[in-house]
Amino acid sequence: MRLEPIADPSLARRLLPPVLAIAGSFLVASLLALIAGGNPLAVFGAIIKGAVGSKFALLETLNRATPLIFTGLAVAVAFRAKLWNIGAEAQLYAGAVVTAVLGTGVLQWPAALLLPTIAILSMLAGALLLLGPALLKTRLGVDEVVTTLLLNFIFLLFVSYLLEGPLKDPMGMGWPKSPRLIEEARLPRIVEGLRLHWGFVLALIAAVALWIINTRTTLGFEMRAVGQNAEAARFAGMPVTGVILKTALLSGGLAALAGFSEVSGLKGSLTLDISPGYGYTGIVVAMLALLHPLGVVAAALFVAAIFVGANAMSRALDVPTYLADIMLASALLMMVLAILLTKFRVVRD
Amino acid sequence: MTGKAQAQTVLRLSHITKHFGALTANDDVSFELKRGEVIALLGENGAGKTTLMNILFGQYTADAGEVEVFGQTLPPGNPRAALDAGVGMVHQHFTLAGNLTVWENIVLGTQALGALRLDAKAAKAKIAALSKRFHLAVDPESKVGRLSVGERQRVEILKALYREARILILDEPTAVLTPQESDALFATLREAVGQGLSVVFISHKLHEVMAISDRTVVLRHGKLVAERATSETSREELAALMVDGEVSAPKIEAMPPGPALMRLAGVSTKGEGRAPGLHAVDLTLHAGQITGLAGVSGNGQKALSDLISGLANPVSGRFEIAGEPVTDWSPRRALARKIGRIPEDRHHTGTIADFDLTENAVLETYARDFARHGWMDWKGARAQAEGLIGTYDVRCPGPDTRIRLLSGGNMQKLILGRVLETAPRIILANQPVRGLDIGAVNYVHGRLAEAREKGAAVLLISEDLDEIMKLSDVIHVISEGRLSPGFARGTMRADELGQWMAGEGFAQPTEAAHAS
Numbered sequence: 001m002r003l004e005p006i007a008d009p010s011l012a013r014r015l016l017p018p019v020l021a022i023a024g025s026f027l028v029a030s031l032l033a034l035i036a037g038g039n040p041l042a043v044f045g046a047i048i049k050g051a052v053g054s055k056f057a058l059l060e061t062l063n064r065a066t067p068l069i070f071t072g073l074a075v076a077v078a079f080r081a082k083l084w085n086i087g088a089e090a091q092l093y094a095g096a097v098v099t100a101v102l103g104t105g106v107l108q109w110p111a112a113l114l115l116p117t118i119a120i121l122s123m124l125a126g127a128l129l130l131l132g133p134a135l136l137k138t139r140l141g142v143d144e145v146v147t148t149l150l151l152n153f154i155f156l157l158f159v160s161y162l163l164e165g166p167l168k169d170p171m172g173m174g175w176p177k178s179p180r181l182i183e184e185a186r187l188p189r190i191v192e193g194l195r196l197h198w199g200f201v202l203a204l205i206a207a208v209a210l211w212i213i214n215t216r217t218t219l220g221f222e223m224r225a226v227g228q229n230a231e232a233a234r235f236a237g238m239p240v241t242g243v244i245l246k247t248a249l250l251s252g253g254l255a256a257l258a259g260f261s262e263v264s265g266l267k268g269s270l271t272l273d274i275s276p277g278y279g280y281t282g283i284v285v286a287m288l289a290l291l292h293p294l295g296v297v298a299a300a301l302f303v304a305a306i307f308v309g310a311n312a313m314s315r316a317l318d319v320p321t322y323l324a325d326i327m328l329a330s331a332l333l334m335m336v337l338a339i340l341l342t343k344f345r346v347v348r349d
Numbered sequence: 350m351t352g353k354a355q356a357q358t359v360l361r362l363s364h365i366t367k368h369f370g371a372l373t374a375n376d377d378v379s380f381e382l383k384r385g386e387v388i389a390l391l392g393e394n395g396a397g398k399t400t401l402m403n404i405l406f407g408q409y410t411a412d413a414g415e416v417e418v419f420g421q422t423l424p425p426g427n428p429r430a431a432l433d434a435g436v437g438m439v440h441q442h443f444t445l446a447g448n449l450t451v452w453e454n455i456v457l458g459t460q461a462l463g464a465l466r467l468d469a470k471a472a473k474a475k476i477a478a479l480s481k482r483f484h485l486a487v488d489p490e491s492k493v494g495r496l497s498v499g500e501r502q503r504v505e506i507l508k509a510l511y512r513e514a515r516i517l518i519l520d521e522p523t524a525v526l527t528p529q530e531s532d533a534l535f536a537t538l539r540e541a542v543g544q545g546l547s548v549v550f551i552s553h554k555l556h557e558v559m560a561i562s563d564r565t566v567v568l569r570h571g572k573l574v575a576e577r578a579t580s581e582t583s584r585e586e587l588a589a590l591m592v593d594g595e596v597s598a599p600k601i602e603a604m605p606p607g608p609a610l611m612r613l614a615g616v617s618t619k620g621e622g623r624a625p626g627l628h629a630v631d632l633t634l635h636a637g638q639i640t641g642l643a644g645v646s647g648n649g650q651k652a653l654s655d656l657i658s659g660l661a662n663p664v665s666g667r668f669e670i671a672g673e674p675v676t677d678w679s680p681r682r683a684l685a686r687k688i689g690r691i692p693e694d695r696h697h698t699g700t701i702a703d704f705d706l707t708e709n710a711v712l713e714t715y716a717r718d719f720a721r722h723g724w725m726d727w728k729g730a731r732a733q734a735e736g737l738i739g740t741y742d743v744r745c746p747g748p749d750t751r752i753r754l755l756s757g758g759n760m761q762k763l764i765l766g767r768v769l770e771t772a773p774r775i776i777l778a779n780q781p782v783r784g785l786d787i788g789a790v791n792y793v794h795g796r797l798a799e800a801r802e803k804g805a806a807v808l809l810i811s812e813d814l815d816e817i818m819k820l821s822d823v824i825h826v827i828s829e830g831r832l833s834p835g836f837a838r839g840t841m842r843a844d845e846l847g848q849w850m851a852g853e854g855f856a857q858p859t860e861a862a863h864a865s
Binding site: 216217218219220221224225228229231232233234235236237239 | 658659660679680681683684690692697698699700701702703704708712713715716720723724725727
């Protein structure tokens, strides 16, 4: 038996990996549910019910999907240009810090002016945070996987310092949290009385915008060309270094919007736990989406549903919520394997 | 020739068939090799010559058919069995360890596993004897990494002879040699068959086949289409058999050179790894002329090509285009100065494999011609691609086809079209026909000749001296980054150019050449 490359895989074959990966992750989860003493069918039933079974559950899932769409887009745009941004977590916090600093009354502007200003400055912060590793990559050939990954830890410690020091809420009873945002700095709810905020709509707009950039603009063409074959892109006269830097700014900015949206839309103040690893989960989302911006929306909804549903399932069936983490991890691993398999076919000698 | 008819059959291939996916690489191929005979295996690139020999040597397993050596059927897919049966193969790409000496390379793999000690003295004596007997001059103590390509090939042949090979298979052995080195190789082969060895010589060069072989076997699209005693055939007949149809090479009519469009004066560039840079190169490209650059591979062709395409900058010297000095040089500037570039590696430099034809067609011009305020004009780009497909006869399902699915010839036609559509003043054609079938070769050559007539200055870089001599108005030879003076068409014979290719005739090498 050996593998033979397939020159021109069909569309169905190219769309197969996410399906296989998700099916595989359900299989792994079933085994684990059995070991934990649950009935797999009941477990999945409870997950689905917990994720979309009620209006409350559905809105919770959409809320949870919002930051994942942003980080998923951030990773997708970078990976497509072969810029391995593992630092969406830090970029998310960069946006969150800017929001927490500017939203607490420093600027007393009406919401229509204040919100866009904060959003843009948040993006700028996230963009600049990725610009450093990108410059190190283009100038000195430093591996951005290492620099962006390690920056996550450095930046989180910096946020921790801010929350214990200059940004600490004097009224916070000693908790490491920032003061509450003023009302003008809060993203309003889409429908009064429901928890879903405009950050979700912003995420959808971002996904469509990125899709248009990818397919319709010269920058999208250049980003794809540099990602596919930087040597040919350079020979053809494309400004390869410039394209990588622009990609970095776009990616960092998108990840920072996740932080802005969480602080301004959902939490109202900055704490060290606003992101349970959304930056890293964004990698899973982007891979499941095959780096397609609209696919990112679908993948983020799926991942959010698993997380939200697993919480409810755990409360009902006493099977640990870690099942959700395992499902995502196994989905990512199987995704990588499935992508490989769609490029080859198995031939029996 | 007498007695050959009765000579013993040493190798018999029977009904060899091999498929790669939908491609049939070998289709029911059978022939025999006699003792003391040289068979030329002739065919175009992609005709299935190398596949056939890899099956014989056990590197591939045939789908059908068998290989018999000295009357014994070889087990399929077992190179060791082929070696033991007395088959020695010299590949196109050598398989030597550069950090070991010549004699170490030769004995490598011949010692029994677990042998504690190497009888170096006996091994070296045997190598010395073989080297003398077959005129394969090479110092057994020097490191292979320091040897020239020609010397390395001798080591490969010695390696086969050391293992008592009775059948030698040489895959395109002259591709990397100067004409003089080729002659030396032929002398060795004659010596070898004189002593009872047999040789299979793979080539697509007709004059070599005529010079060295007793019999010629012609492959076309995987099929054996003819077998001829070489003394009873002609170059013309073989050419026709090889390509199945009329061969019309373009005619280059003499015409007076136009003004100088590009001038290099004393230009030097940095080398890259093992590849040398340029050393004080003087070169002028005139309108309406094809300037040929001959040379053995790896002697600075890449440095010159990188400089003209905009990938590299001169370190010193003067570089002028249309009389103006060049500053701040880049691929984009090169395109803006109307330089069309056909890169050496069409798969990795010239195109993006997973992009479709439309995207590849506008790779160099999208920013100027197919975009407005940062928005792509895909409709225009697609129309451009359709135009190129029609005008340059690119055979493909359509402009949405990913370019990796095209054959090399069609890929090259698209690149050629992309270049010529911009009406370039200067055309850099680096190995424009390597790996193409003869139809595509003539097409590309014809288009280059046409561009010349329209007044473009063409620089043709090739390792194929025939191609250079056929097309060029002026020929320069490059060796270790130095450039010979220009020789006008018809003033030099191939062997004279060969001496320059071997590095003779140049002024004393510069300090820089020694330092590197």
